[in-house]
Amino acid sequence: MNREDERPLYLRVADQLRERIRSGELQEGDRLPSVPGLAADLGISRSTASEALKVLISEGLAVARSGSGTFVRLPREPQRLIRAWYRATPYGSPFMQDMHRQGREAGWSYESKTVQASPEIRDRLGLTESTGDAEDVVRTDYVFLADGEPVMLSTSWEPLVVTRGTPIVLPEDGMLAGRGVAERMLSIGMPIDDWVEEVAARLGTAEECERLRRAAGSIMVTIKRTYYSADTQVETADIVVPADRFTLVYSGKMGCVPEQ
Amino acid sequence: MNREDERPLYLRVADQLRERIRSGELQEGDRLPSVPGLAADLGISRSTASEALKVLISEGLAVARSGSGTFVRLPREPQRLIRAWYRATPYGSPFMQDMHRQGREAGWSYESKTVQASPEIRDRLGLTESTGDAEDVVRTDYVFLADGEPVMLSTSWEPLVVTRGTPIVLPEDGMLAGRGVAERMLSIGMPIDDWVEEVAARLGTAEECERLRRAAGSIMVTIKRTYYSADTQVETADIVVPADRFTLVYSGKMGCVPEQ
């Protein structure tokens, strides 16, 4: 069976399947050989055939549908997300504009709550004065959609010390709903003049992978973003995007020359 | 055996081990229970115990050493890499300055070659005129070190059409060796006035993981960077950093107000 057993059998079987995908013989949405089928064809055990398929799944090249089969799922060319601190556009938030430029139908759903900030969030928002047990931020959880599919998660925190008593306390309420943080803050006299984004990457949690319809253990790019107005933090957010779908684009000029 | 089988057994065992790590009972470097040990202790099969450990490994909370055991490996606090287009500093390149600020001994090794650019690199450098089979770029492969350990890979391409005949044809040669691209280009009258970075994440290749001394299959953050001088591309680079060691920091002001 093994004229050369440098590499484990299940990896060699995975190589073989990967090659059939790469060559175009198996295309997007095609069904890969089933576990029993592979085992019979190659004269290997079902456990080993299953291991080989798991390799492709963990690489994001395939998805398993219980009871149905394992299907090729080619990574799309990643979309570009332009990271910029402020872009007033007819399409609303920066995400909406990026999707619109790429000819995709964008949408989002959200849920806002007034809550007490965690120590980390308090730190990121520069909330030094104690408010006891009082609620001090509005937390909004977003799911962003492209062509109806969830593609980005974001959790945003805005300090009540900034927004309390203004018409924009709730991010997705009122005239400026869906227009993005920058425009909303501008409307209450707090123009955003600086931002910081900390970019990292890690495996997605089970919940993130499920909400973004990715295979368990998919790689996620994470962004911790903070917006400033005159050295005051007015918003901070945790953003999660699947690494196989997005490339983040930063550029030297965007801080100086907002696009119109 | 299962009074409630909502979740698979191997996931519940993984939960249990994860909790022992989270609580501090098992610390960095400690050995997790062995597969046969777990199986005996919990009255489960070795296959199931092995599956449970694989979950923690895939989450990056543990590493397996064949023949030795499976060990807790808590993620370190990642270092920050400040991404900025130009920072003239007494410490040379931006990488050197970041490491110096964090009190780490920085260094690098490199290798330069004059080569013919690939189509992708030609595109990134805006080289539209054909040069036949002639060599048209200087390619430099860097390994950056922190405290003697390799932490970042970078491959840089500079078009000969810009640097030919100048004292800085070879990046790490002459007076400005180690001073960074920005200073070198400035010295030949090509000040860098714009940059674009495309940030993505993926699994590291076998070679990258080995050169950066990471476990096979570690997550890497990749940056495709291009420097411009008056709308002319003067350099492009592919940068690879291990995701568990670095966070990239971008900020709105750095494009306008270079640090001194």
Next chain:
DNA sequence: TCGAATTTGTGCGTATGTATC
């Protein structure tokens, strides 16, 4: 240096549950 014991990795077999068609 050698060998015994332990551990992970791989591969085989089987069985059952459950989802899909």
Next chain:
DNA sequence: GGATACATACGCACAAATTCG
């Protein structure tokens, strides 16, 4: 309902790496 598929769980065996006396 029946056939097929994946997911989980059990069992066993051997190879390779490591550790330790």
